[in-house]
Structure formats: structure tokens, C-alpha cells
Amino acid sequence: MFVLLAVTTLALQQPVADTSPFRALTLPTPTRVRSSGGAPGPEYWQQEASYTIRATLDTGPSLLTGTETIHYINHSPDALAFVWVQIEQNIFSKASITYQLNQPPLHFAGGAVFDFTGKGFIGGITIDHFASGGNELVRTEYGTMMRVELPAPLAPGAAIDFDVAWRFPVPPYGGGRMGRIGNRLYEFGQWYPRLVVYDDVNGWNPLPYIGAGEFYLEYGDYDVTLTLPAGYLVAATGTVQNPTEVWSPTIRQRIEQATTATERVQVVTKAEATANGAHPAAGTKSWHLTATNVRDFAWAASPEFRWDASGWNGIQINTFYRPTAAPWEEANRMARFTIQHFSETWATYPWPHATTVEGLIEGMEYPMLTFVPSIAKREDQFWVLMHEFGHQWFPMIVGSDERRYPWMDEGFNTFIDYGAAEGYFKGTAYGDTVRRELLTAFRVSAIPGNEQPLITKPVEQRDLAWGAYQKPALMLTVLRDQVLGRETFERAMREYVRRWKFKHPQPADFFRTFANVSGRDLDWFWREWVFTTARLDQAADSVRAVGSDSTYVFLSNRAQMVLPLTLQLRFADGTNETRLLPVEMWYLEDRFTARFATPKPVVAVVVDPTASLPDMNRANNRWGR
């Protein structure tokens, strides 16, 4: 007895790992900054960076020269001895990781190509001056990042102004997210030195700009003056402050008309754009723009823009395009539908205008402004135009860390995009089936051994289209349709947007918001979809009639992923019935006996009868005839 007891005690002391798929997810400990319920805590803080920029574009050598004042407020509880600054034009310098690796372009389905090397273009930014209070600051460049020593530690609550002067040659066609076509069209993103985010999770976030990972940026206000040849029209983040100096009376009158127009008003017609492009105007013009509470500023300019505008809910909807871009005749209608759809579904668009520019960039988003190519196929044109506008919600309104978590940016956006595509093409074969692309993508892309968890950093992802875009969209579709139901899902998603609007959420904030708002433990779901590459194989093993009024259906879960199970019962009399079994069916083991009280003989059962799940083996989903 004594011996036996000793053995038992020893056995009890051996640590046994909890391998249940339902074990708790390990999340960072909640703080006063990020609460256990997923909302910003009572001591939530984030830094503030506001910019006053004056830049001049010389279209001869295509050189952009600027001066900039950065007003930086330290809302953190820490004294900062130095700051990190992003100088992303250096992606085109020989010192950049991108140049050293000479990495091949990123290819996406549909033929979009992002060549971040600029097809071998050597450029980069020259910082002529980086000072504070008249004193030049010590700085060290590391490719696209620069560390700047402060004259004295910046105390919590204190602010500092940096005075910067810089210049760079504008990369030609192929520059990934920005660039130009000769001197006929310029699209500017990542163009001025910007403060790196300092947050409560990582401190500074100076992850290099390599290409695939986009941007994690502070919110602030912008006051920007752009000087360029007089014949160029500018489209930009922000509101034009000197309309009488930059727009003709005719343009101003048409813009006014567009404010309440449900269909496009042609602010600059095709004939006018063509004529403008053929006759360069002499001299230069300065455009003064301001923007409030945005995380970046982008702009585009061309002497031959067509410009359509309409209005929705006080928001000016603008589409700028070259006379050659025939598919863009419909772009304004697409843009207006998109802004309305996302506003009504997720959160009201918060800025005075939503503008998209047709050109060389295959698709890129900045606050209030997107860059989109002209695409012949109508569905694809809508998709890219709408997708880039979807980014106004993720990550322009909800400012997550794109350089680490593309699934919270591209992924959430791709999910909401399917709703917009279903709406715009409602009643067509495309509109009614477009979401099923996600299951096709699963079959093509979820290759065991190659697939990586969603949490993988974008620059480490072998299949970014799947890992950053489609899989997260499939994940949220499954969560909405199979786990939570539409109403509960949308309530949680809207609450996440409301809580983190103009803030910096982390993955745990998203998980905790969903758990708290939906009232459901979803740790198992996030583990499967975000942190692992678990696969699904639900199976119908057999069916047995028990007595005269019961049927037992024997089901099994043959792979790692657990999900609720939808079961269709087919009866001898030709009728059928569908039951949704909750995920708790897999609590005890990976086999489950579903018992149904029914006097009607069951002749067949089908698991996932609508084929809505990424089940890796559908051959075992059916029992009977």
C-alpha cells in the first residue's frame, strides 16, 4: 500500500502538457494600457507626430526637394534619449536590404507585380539637415531607418520640433508603391522622413522597409505645401486650402455641383484633360493642403488628369485618371458605392474626401488617397479600386501594425471586400459566388509543409496572397457563418473598429474584444487559424437506428482543426433536415455520437452539405445514399 501510494504521488508530479485544442491561448498579460476585455485601458497612450512640409517637384530631373517640421509629442511614460525615423526612399539606395538582396518582385494572382527594387533604380534620400532648436542632431542611417540622438532625453509629456531638409530622385516606373511615368504622372508615398511608432508593446518599432511589410505609423495633423509646374493637377490626402489659386472657376463650380451628385460630375473632361496635357502651362503653382488625424500623407500629380467627382454623406468622392484609362469611366460609381457600403457596414468614413488615382501602381493605400491601375475586366477593376478604399478602414482608421501583422490589415480588408463585391455585383453570377474563391484558394495554396501561420511576418511569408489576404478572409467568413452567426460576428467586429479607431491595436486586443463581445471562448479558433496551420477533416463514420424513434450518427474529427459541424440528415421519405452541432462536441474526444429523436428512417447523412468549409477530405463527409 505504501509503495503503491509513493508511485502514484510520483506520477502525479510529472508535468503533463495540456494538448487539448481548447486549452487557453497564451496572450500578453493585460495592463492599464491594454485591458483584459480587449479595449484600450484607462492609461492607454500613443505618440503624436504632426508634420509641416514644403516640397518642390522639379519635373526636369524628377527631383523632389523638401523641408519639414515634425512636431513630436511624447505621450509615453518613458523618457526618450533618441528617436527612430523612417527614410523609406532608401529602399532604392545601395545600403538597403532590398537592394543588397536584389529580391525578385512580389507576384499576385491576376498579374499584379510589385518590384520594390525599382527595376534596379539607384536612388535614396539625402538628408541635408536634421536639427532641433537650431542644432544639428547626431544621426545614424541603417538603410531605410535612421536613429537620431536627442540633445536631452525627451521627458514624458514633453514635445520636440525637428527641422528637416531632404531631397531624392523620384524612382521611375516600377517602384513598387510609388513612382512616375516619365514626367507625365507622379505618385508619391513613403516620400518624407516619418517618425517610427513608439508603443507600449515593443518600444520603438524600427523594422526595416523591405517591401512586403507595409507601414506602422503614428497619427497626427499635416500641413503640406507642394510646388510644381502650373499645368499639373494634384490629388492628395487632405483638403486644398487655396482653391482659388489652384483651380479655375469652372473646376470650382463643378466640384460644388459634385458635392450632392449621386452620379459623377466631370470636373475635368476627357477633351479638357487631353488639351491640358498637350499644352504645358508656364510657371509653377503651389498647392496648400491640410489633414487632421491621419497616419500618413500621399499625393499624385499629372498635367493630363481627367477628374470625376460625386458626393455621399458629405464626403467628396474623386477619381483621377488618364484619358487612356477607358475602364475608369465607371470608377467614380464604384468608388461611391464602396465608401457608402463600408461606411454603412463597419464605421462611417471619417474624412472629407475619398480619392483614387489611376496610374502605374498596382494598388496602394494612403489616408484619403489610393493608387489603382486601370484594368480591362470590370470585376477586377472594381475589386482593386474597392480593396484599396477598404484600407481606409484597415489600417487607416484602425491603425494596426502592418509591418508585423498583415492579417489584421490586408486580411481584415479582404474579408470586408467580399461583402462589397457581393453588394456591387448583387444578382450576378459573379456577385453571388465570388466568396467561394476563398475555398478555391485554400485548395491551391494551403500546401502542407509550405503553408505558414498567419502570425508570420509579411517579409517571411512565402505565399503572401494566401497568408495575408485570402486565408484571413476565409477565417473570418468561417467565424461569421459557422461559429458566431452574422449578427454576433458583426457586433464584435464593429466594436473592435469602434474601440481601436485612430489607435494601435495588437492581436490580443482583437482576440479579447471578440471573446468579450460575443461571449464565446474562441482561443481554439485563433490558435488554429492564426498561430498554426491546422487542417480540417470532419467525417461521417456511420449511422445506426436505435429503437423505433432514434438515430445515432457517428462522427469524427480526423485532423487537428476543430470547428462546429453542420450535418444534413436525409430521410427515407425524401425530406431532409440540417442541424448545426456546436464545437463543444469535440471537448472530450475526437469522436462524437450525435443522437436524434426521429421516427423517420435516416438513409444518408452529409457533413458540411453546402461545402462551405476547407475540409481537406470531402470523400468521408457522406454516409449512405
Ligand SMILES: [Zn+2]
Ligand atoms: Zn491591400
